[in-house]
Amino acid sequence: MLALIFDPVISLPLVALFALSALGLAGWSYLALTNLSSKRWRALLIGLRVLAIAIVTVILLGPARARSEKFVEKAPITFLLDRSKSMEIPDMRGGATRATALRETLALNRSAIEKLAAAYQVSAMDFGATAAPVEIEKLWSEAARDEAFRFRTDLGGALNSAVAEMKGRTNGTVILLTDGRSNGPRDPLAAAASFKSRGISIYAVPLGQQTESDAIKDVKVVNVIAPTQARLNTTVTLDAELSALGLSGRTLNVTLKVDGKAVGNKQCVPAQMKETLRVGFQMMATPLGQHEIAVDVAPIPGEIDTDNNHFTTLLRVEDERMRVVYLEGRLRWEYRYLRDFLRGLRMVDAEFYNCFDDGPLPDEAFTLSARSVVIIGDIAASRFSKEQIEKLQNAVETGAGLIVLGGLKNLGPGEYGATPLAELLPVVVGKNDTQLDESFRLRLAPDAPNHYAIRLDVSAEKTAERWNKLAPLDGRVSTGPLKPAAMPLLIAQPLPPTSSAPSTQLQQTAPRTILAGLNYSKGRTLVLTADTTWKWAVGPADERETYRCFWQQVIGWLGRWDELHAASFFLRLPRYRFLRDEAVEIAADLSSAGKPLPDCPASLLIRSPSGREEKLQPGFFSGAYQSVYYPKESGRYSLRGFAETKDGKKLTSDEMQFLVTLPDPELDTPLANHDLLKQIAEASGGKLVPREELPKLLERFVSEDRSTTVQRTLAPQPLWDRPLTLLLFCGLLTLEWTLRRYKRLV
Secondary structure, eight states: OEEEEEOOSSOHHHHHHHHHHHHHHHHHHHHTOSSOOOHHHHHHHHHHHHHHHHHHHHHHHOEEEEEEEEEEEOOEEEEEEEOSGGGGOOOSGGGOOHHHHHHHHHHHTHHHHHHHHHHSEEEEEEESSSEEEEOGGGTTSOOOOOHHHHSOOOHHHHHHHHHHHTTTOSSEEEEEEEOOOOOSSSOHHHHHHHHHHTTEEEEEEEOSOOSOOTTSBEEEEEEEEOOSEEETTOEEEEEEEEEEESOTTOOEEEEEEETTEEEEEEEEOOOSSEEEEEEEEEEEOOSSEEEEEEEEEOOOTTBSOSGGGEEEEEEEEESOOEEEEEEESSOOHHHHHHHHHHHTOTTEEEEEEEOOSSSOOOGGGGOOOTTEEEEEOSOOGGGSOHHHHHHHHHHHHTTOEEEEEOOSSSTTTTTGGGSTHHHHSSBOOOTTOOEEEEEEEEEEOTTOTTOGGGOOSSSHHHHHHHHHTSOOEEEEEOOOOBOTTOEEEEEEEEOOOOTTSOTTTTOOOSOOEEEEEEEETTEEEEEEOBOOTHHHHTSOHHHHHHHHHHHHHHHHHHTTHHHHOSEEEEEEOSOSEEETTOOEEEEEEEEETTEEOTTSOEEEEEEOTTSOEEEEOOEEETTEEEEEEOOOSOEEEEEEEEEBOTTOOBOOOEEEEEEEEOOOHHHHSOSOOHHHHHHHHHHTTOEEOOGGGHHHHHHHHHHSOOOEEEEEEOOOEESSOSHHHHHHHHHHHHHHHHHHHHTTOO
């Protein structure tokens, strides 16, 4: 069918304005001629000009010839075929895999599909992590897809690709053959809901079993619960967490390997079809360094996946670390915040004994060595046995450290002066000592600014400045005078009395020493008569940093870090096993003589499994150098940290390794999900079709005429864009000019 259409070069009002203006100008110019008396000549010239203007007007209107025709458009049908890794699970009839069942289903319906191809626009796509077109002739053959394609099932993305394949046509159909596993980034239900508005229906053919049975057999090592560090020659306890499916009554052989060598073997038997089990192991932490810890489960015949029978992590064996024993007799804020600090202090192994009743103290707390530090909280002397006091005294004499914190029941109020404990302390403990309820600020003792235990900065001036800025503390225990060999470190500067305070509040005659130290034989001891340093831990950021630094210096002085660790660099990771693209938070403790060095240039060097090296420049936050790394490869990474002090002194570097794994979402949940397929089909206006009913569905489509008649308009053909138009226009203008010259008008 032909039709005349116009496609104006400019808007119609402008075309009309041009035509009228040109005609008016032409008429006026010829009517104004006085040397042309013949009306016939005047009319002829005006007519030629009008014809030229008419040709230009027609060109501006853009006339074209349009032609349309009707044709029959076949309805689109797309087969979506799941080729992901979960399709290799052998839970179909006769032990066949889901992928085999898919191929057999297509082969049995080959004739119907070929008939569909004659009546419909039939296409097919394989899908897994992505979707890819496949030729109809190859539907019945085994698909060869690589591991990256089979790695996950992006069901939502596959549905979107099927719609794109239909190129905007409606009245389409998607026949989906899958097990219903969906672990991609796109929501399949949201994609299916959009199908209905486009006139596209999904018919889902489910494959696989969605209930536990012995047809799906799998054992997976989910996790190995183990410490990241251990002291040399200590016993390390590990727990392997297993997930068993379809293995009820079967014996599982579990092996612990250290650096590839088997060091333990145990057996366990699941009692249910689906069960989580824990298998415990113990090993000796030796030798020094980082070791690979692996748990293997022997493969079971018929397992759907044996790659997950293995789990690897790392354990770092370090030289004997300082042991900190904290004995506390009362639940109080000082205990809570000091406990939290010690738990996060990497260089020590902290043990906490909550002795909140009035019973004897546990004997295991007094198994001490020269590498021990003991913190005594609010505990009366009567609760120590004679043997425990002797063990404590012997440990201090051989090099251990001891600090006694202020409290209501220790020191003088706890009758320490009547026991050998008093001999260990830097102050004289009297029976009349008592708890003083006063607020005070801490100031450095005159001879103490450079003492390690209270050093907060590199210079004595900055250390004093930080102490002077601290918030005041409340309450302290009065003590007797310092012993001759003792060192006063911190003293109290009382606050002015308030109007409601008793006039005798600040008139105490007892010394105002808050922290004092003593070198006792080969050991060191401290007395801290206050018990409210926890207030700094909940204060502003600078006070929180001072709290952390102060207690690290105290523990360090008692443990002789100033002698044993003149320069150190320690790397820290929250764990040694990460997923690819997961944030690896790296921290490094850089110190000299136990003092953090925030101004030293620290660097981290990471080597990936492929050998690629990347250098990081960490920033200094919360007392440590910190950085974040995002691994892009799976495998074993090496990490090295190093730094130099301001004066160019090289510090000891530290090295460690960590593992990066690639998750396997396909087999984490091997059961099929037919319920999801039913929801997808119904959301689009289709339905769930059992595999045995697929032939009837295809025959129904073959018998139905679902094609549509479409009228299509072909590209219009311009009528003005021809050589004749130009020749006619030029001829009219030439004839007019010739006649005007003949009549001597030009």
